Amino acid sequence: MNKSPFKFVSLFLYIFIFKHLPATNNQYLTWPKILRYLACKRLFDHCGKNVNVERGADFGTGKGISIGNNSGLGLNCHVRGPLIIGDNVMMAPEVAILTSNHNFSNTEVPMNKQGHLTDKVEIGNDVWIGYRVLILPGVMIENGAIVAAGAVVTKDVPAYAIVGGNPAKVIRFRN
Numbered sequence: 001m002n003k004s005p006f007k008f009v010s011l012f013l014y015i016f017i018f019k020h021l022p023a024t025n026n027q028y029l030t031w032p033k034i035l036r037y038l039a040c041k042r043l044f045d046h047c048g049k050n051v052n053v054e055r056g057a058d059f060g061t062g063k064g065i066s067i068g069n070n071s072g073l074g075l076n077c078h079v080r081g082p083l084i085i086g087d088n089v090m091m092a093p094e095v096a097i098l099t100s101n102h103n104f105s106n107t108e109v110p111m112n113k114q115g116h117l118t119d120k121v122e123i124g125n126d127v128w129i130g131y132r133v134l135i136l137p138g139v140m141i142e143n144g145a146i147v148a149a150g151a152v153v154t155k156d157v158p159a160y161a162i163v164g165g166n167p168a169k170v171i172r173f174r175n
Contacts, residue, residue: 006042007042007043007061010038010039010042010043011039011043011061011062013035013039014036014039014040014043017035018032018035018036018039019036019055019056019057019058020055020056021035021036021055022055023054023055023075024052024054024055032055033052033053036052036053036054036057037051037052037053040053040059040062040067043059043061043062043063043065044059044062044065044066044067045062045063045064045065045066045081046066046067046068047066047067048067048068048069048070048071048087049069049070050069050070051067051069051070051071051072052071052072052073053072053073054072054073054074054075054076054077054093055075055076056075056076056077057073057074057075057076057077057079058076058077058078058079059073059079059080059081060080060081062081063081064080064081064082064083064099065079065080065081065082065083065085066083066084066085067085067089068085068086068087068088068089068125069087069088070087070088071085071086071087071088071089071090071091072089072090072091073091074091074092074093074094074095074129075093075094076093076094077091077093077094077095077096077097078095078096078097079095079096079097080097080098080099080100081099082099082118082119082120082121083097083099083120083121083122083123084120084121084122084123085123086123086124086125086126086127086143087125087126088125088126088127089123089125089126089127089128089129090127090128090129091129092129092130092131092132092133092149093131093132094131094132095129095131095132095133095134095135096132096133096134096135097121097135098121098134098135098136098137099118099119099120099121099137100116100117100118100119100137101116101117101119101136101137102114102115102116102117103115103116103117117137118137119137119138120137120138121135121137121138121139121140122139122140122141123141124140124141124142124143124144124145124159125143125144126143126144127141127143127144127145127146127147128145128146128147129141129147130146130147130148130149130150130151131149131150132149132150133147133148133149133150133151133152133153134151134152134153135147135153136152136153136154139153139154139155139156139157140156140157141153141156141157142156142157142158142159142160142161143159143160144159144160144174144175145157145158145159145160145161145162145163146161146162146163146174147163147164147168148162148163148164148165148168148171149164150164150166151163151164151165151166151168152165152166152167152168153167153168154167154168155167155168157170158170158173160173160174160175161173161174162174
């Protein structure tokens, strides 16, 4: 069976309807969560069980995105593939995960004519990403890490580290 028409319909419904439905902070109002989940199952490369995609989440077409069980995309987040999110990942509102950047290596050619470089972001299992965190291309956040609100993550985050600041630095370890 050809998934292409289903992907188009799912993307259309998500962008114009499901994305704007109420947030899922009410345990009695579960249908918006279910509709967004069903659309994302069609759009993402992999979408685990019990995934919560919140109101306003912007993920482009969903291509290159893999999200594990019991994980979520926060309110008004902005993400693109290639992106791998593990299991049990919590994401606060307005997180931005960038996976591409402008190429600027040739000083003889204007930067806007050099195209883009794409670099995958990987987020391990049991990670908590705080409010308005910015994660730059090529970063790996290992299992059990916590990224404090407002952090700008420019380098890999070790397992069970708590990082914060701009650029994000290890504050301490959970264990």
